[in-house]
Amino acid sequence: MLGILPQTRAEDPGSPRIERDAGRPNRLLRFSVFYNIQRVRVPSVGHRRCKAAIRIPRPQRPIMSPSRLPQVPPPALPPLVAAYVKATNSFDLDGLLAAFADDALVNDQLRDYWGKSAIREWAARDIIGERLTMHVVKIMEHYGHFILTANIDGNYDKRGLPDPLVLAFYFSAHGDQIVQLIILRNQSDF
Numbered sequence: 001m002l003g004i005l006p007q008t009r010a011e012d013p014g015s016p017r018i019e020r021d022a023g024r025p026n027r028l029l030r031f032s033v034f035y036n037i038q039r040v041r042v043p044s045v046g047h048r049r050c051k052a053a054i055r056i057p058r059p060q061r062p063i064m065s066p067s068r069l070p071q072v073p074p075p076a077l078p079p080l081v082a083a084y085v086k087a088t089n090s091f092d093l094d095g096l097l098a099a100f101a102d103d104a105l106v107n108d109q110l111r112d113y114w115g116k117s118a119i120r121e122w123a124a125r126d127i128i129g130e131r132l133t134m135h136v137v138k139i140m141e142h143y144g145h146f147i148l149t150a151n152i153d154g155n156y157d158k159r160g161l162p163d164p165l166v167l168a169f170y171f172s173a174h175g176d177q178i179v180q181l182i183i184l185r186n187q188s189d190f
Contacts (some may be wrong), residue, residue, distance in 0.1 A: 071090050075139050081146050084181075085134050093120070093128050101177040108183045130156040137166070146171040149186065 077085060080099065087095035098118055100106075106113040106122060113122045126132075132154035140147045148171065151164040157167070165185070172180035 014118070017029065026135050075136060077139060077148075078141075078146060080169055080176060080178060081148055081169075082141065084169075084171070084178065085136060085148075085150075089133050091128050092133060093123055096123050096127065100181075101174060101179045104177070104179050104181070106181045106183075108181075130154045135164075144171070144173070173179055 001122065009118055083099045087099065088093075097116060099114060100119055102116055103114070104116070104119060106119050108122065113119050132152060134150040134152060137149045137151060139149070148169040150167055150169065152167050153164070158186065168184045168186045170180075170182040170184070
């Protein structure tokens, strides 16, 4: 006698509530198929209730988008600038240094790096070491100098920086080598 519990009203097959629900299956079925209604049992104190949760179907979309930035093809780059961007994106230190003249100047984060040995240390630490990648947004030629705007990503400390980080690279060339590169942070145009 102690092991047998009486059935509650909702579990009783002869319950008036179940009969009432069974009496209108057609209208409820059409509605529930369209809106994907799912009945959920929610226990409450002393008895059980049945609540309906409406789930409106949503179109399927990818879980993660590859980028929040507009996908535009990169502009055509001059060979000198293209060599720098390619070496940066492929983490090629020797290819990066080959683009610079022996007495070149790089100014990054308001610090000067004169000559290939200083540029090698800077590039190994700040470009290759931080695994920087450049997504070229635009390039302009201005009296023989090239101004490249790029979105930068990598393993650097991103706290306090905008997303995306937009940098401007001011290239000065002599022949087929970079003699001066100034890197500045600009505001995003997007």
